[in-house]
Amino acid sequence: MPKFVADSSVSPTGLKWAAPASGGGLTLINTGGTTLSGASTSITSIPGTYKNLHIYIENFSMGSNNNNGYIQFNGTTSDNYAFAAQRRSGGSSEANATEGNNDVGIYFISVAGTTAEGGFAYLLVPDYAATNHRKVATGVSYTINSDSPAAYYIMNPFGVLQNSNSAITSVQVVSNGTYAGGTVYVYGEN
Amino acid sequence: MTNPLIKIYDVETDTTTEREMTDAEFKAWDDGNKAKAAKDAAEAQAKSSAEAKLEALGLSVADLKALGF
Numbered sequence: 001m002p003k004f005v006a007d008s009s010v011s012p013t014g015l016k017w018a019a020p021a022s023g024g025g026l027t028l029i030n031t032g033g034t035t036l037s038g039a040s041t042s043i044t045s046i047p048g049t050y051k052n053l054h055i056y057i058e059n060f061s062m063g064s065n066n067n068n069g070y071i072q073f074n075g076t077t078s079d080n081y082a083f084a085a086q087r088r089s090g091g092s093s094e095a096n097a098t099e100g101n102n103d104v105g106i107y108f109i110s111v112a113g114t115t116a117e118g119g120f121a122y123l124l125v126p127d128y129a130a131t132n133h134r135k136v137a138t139g140v141s142y143t144i145n146s147d148s149p150a151a152y153y154i155m156n157p158f159g160v161l162q163n164s165n166s167a168i169t170s171v172q173v174v175s176n177g178t179y180a181g182g183t184v185y186v187y188g189e190n
Numbered sequence: 191m192t193n194p195l196i197k198i199y200d201v202e203t204d205t206t207t208e209r210e211m212t213d214a215e216f217k218a219w220d221d222g223n224k225a226k227a228a229k230d231a232a233e234a235q236a237k238s239s240a241e242a243k244l245e246a247l248g249l250s251v252a253d254l255k256a257l258g259f
C-alpha cells in the first residue's frame with residue numbers, strides 16, 4: 001500500500017509519496033518460455049536466487065483427449081507427492097474434490113483435450129530454494145476437453161513434494177499422454 | 191516400440207535437448223500413470239455407487255448440495 005512520509009520540502013502539506021519497497025518483481029527464468037512437447041518438458045538449473053517461483057502454462061493442448069497434466073520437482077518421479085484439488089466441470093456441473101496420496105506429481109489438469117481453446121494453468125511455489133522444509137505448490141487451471149465429456153474444467157490444485165527438503169532446481173511439466181502445444185514460463189520473484 | 195519424448199531446457203546453458211525417455215524413465219512414468227488411472231477409476235466407481243444408494247433413498251447429489259454438503 002502506498003505510504004506518505006513527512007517532507008516539508010516537496011509540498012505545503014509536507015507530504016510526498018514514499019518510494020515503494022523493493023521486491024515483488026517477476027523475472028522470466030527460462031528465456032522466451034519453453035514450448036511443451038512430448039510427455040515431459042523440464043526446466044533445469046533453476047537458480048536459487050529468488051524467493052518464489054511462478055509457473056505459467058499457457059495455451060496448452062494434448063496429443064489425445066482425456067489426458068491429464070501434472071508437475072514434478074527435481075525430476076522426482078516416484079510416489080512422493082500428495083495433492084488435492086477442487087474441480088468443476090462445465091459439462092456435468094459437478095463440484096467435487098479429487099485427491100491423491102503417494103502420487104507421481106501434483107496434478108493441475110484432470111482432463112484436457114486436443115484443442116487449446118485458452119487452456120491455462122498457474123502454480124505458485126513459495127520459498128522453493130529453502131532447504132529446511134518440504135516444498136508446496138498451489139494454483140488454478142482452466143482447460144477444455146474436446147471429446148466426451150466435452151466440457152471445460154477448472155481446478156485449484158495444491159500439493160506437496162514429500163520426503164525431501166532439497167531446494168527445487170528443476171520443474172517438470174508432465175502428461176500421461178503427450179503435449180501437442182503450449183508454453184511454460186517459469187518466473188522468479190524476489 | 192520407441193519410448194515417449196521428453197524435452198529439457200537448461201537455464202544455465204540456455205540449451206534445449208529432446209530425447210526419448212530411457213527405459214527406467216519410461217517405467218517410472220508408465221507405472222505412475224497406471225496407478226493414477228486406477229485411483230481415478232476406483233473414485234469414479236465409489237461415486238457411482240454412492241449416487242445409486244442416494245437414488246434408492248429418493249435423494250440426489252443436487253439434494254445434498256442444497257443442504258450444503
